[in-house]
Amino acid sequence: MQISAARYANPLTQLPGNVPINEHVDRLLAAGSPFVAVYVDIDNFKPFNDTYGYRRGDDVIQTLARLLCEQVDERLDFVGHIGGDDFFVIFRSADWEMRCWETISRFAESVTNMLGVDERLSGGYMAENRRGELSFHPSPTLSLGAVRVGPGDCESHREVAAAASGAKKQAKKRSRSGVGEPAGGCLFIERRRLGDGASHLFARPLVN
Numbered sequence: 001m002q003i004s005a006a007r008y009a010n011p012l013t014q015l016p017g018n019v020p021i022n023e024h025v026d027r028l029l030a031a032g033s034p035f036v037a038v039y040v041d042i043d044n045f046k047p048f049n050d051t052y053g054y055r056r057g058d059d060v061i062q063t064l065a066r067l068l069c070e071q072v073d074e075r076l077d078f079v080g081h082i083g084g085d086d087f088f089v090i091f092r093s094a095d096w097e098m099r100c101w102e103t104i105s106r107f108a109e110s111v112t113n114m115l116g117v118d119e120r121l122s123g124g125y126m127a128e129n130r131r132g133e134l135s136f137h138p139s140p141t142l143s144l145g146a147v148r149v150g151p152g153d154c155e156s157h158r159e160v161a162a163a164a165s166g167a168k169k170q171a172k173k174r175s176r177s178g179v180g181e182p183a184g185g186c187l188f189i190e191r192r193r194l195g196d197g198a199s200h201l202f203a204r205p206l207v208n
Contacts (some may be wrong), residue, residue: 010081012058013065021080021088023142025157028090032151036096037160039145039168040068042050042085043175043185047137048117048202051127059086060140063110071099088164092101097146097189104142104185143171143186148190163190 008017016024029036042064049057061084068079068087078090093099112120119125124138145167154160171188179195 004140010083013062013081015065015069015079015081015087017080018082021090022157022161024078024090029149029156029160033092034148034150036091037147037164038089038091038096038100039161039164040064040089041143041145041168041172042140043141043143043172045085046131047127047142048140051125051137052157053182059114060111064107067103067106067110068180071103073204079205088161097111097187100144100146100187104144104187107142108139108184114188138143139184141175141186143175143185144170144187145169145171146187146189166190 009015010017011070011084024070025037040059045057045060048060064085064087065079065081068089072089072091075095076092080088082088082091091100104204115125119139122136126134127137129135129137145164147163147167149160154163167188167190171186174188175186183187
């Protein structure tokens with residue numbers, strides 16, 4: 001596993017890439033081990049990257065990678081870097097939800113510290129949009145989509161990835177609509193068993 005992780009490591013963060021992520025998920029599925037898959041995505045990253053430059057953008061990505069690694073139990077959990085501003089975390093820690101919220105909070109604080117005084121006070125910055133017009137852009141925050149995976153719920157990493165990606169999209173949708181503000185970020189948790197017909201979804205905003 002370590003050889004595969006090193007061979008397919010993301011060059012920016014040195015975290016395991018897609019191949020070792022998929023292999024790790026498939027091993028847990030084959031063993032029948034329950035886990036929680038969390039898809040992590042940075043909101044409002046592209047305008048930040050375009051405005052402040054790729055070096056600052058890389059700083060944001062590396063900051064998130066560090067925070068994720070600090071928030072997991074390396075004996076139980078796994079952090080992978082899908083690419084760009086997308087990460088994948090596999091939790092077996094019982095307190096995984098608290099770890100997610102702590103990551104969201106610490107990321108918001110870290111990004112705020114990268115901005116100037118005016119940007120910190122306003123929660124964002126002014127920059128040109130795609131139409132060349134000056135507009136307000138919120139500071140980068142996190143959207144996390146989580147799914148619980150039990151024995152027999154999924155047959156392969158593809159099903160797990162699809163479910164986690166769907167939960168992440170719901171988190172981003174709620175974040176854009178204001179859920180999770182003002183603290184920044186949103187965790188969307190899929191509450192149904194995978195494979196059930198009905199969808200019972202739950203999201204809780206982070207509140208100071």
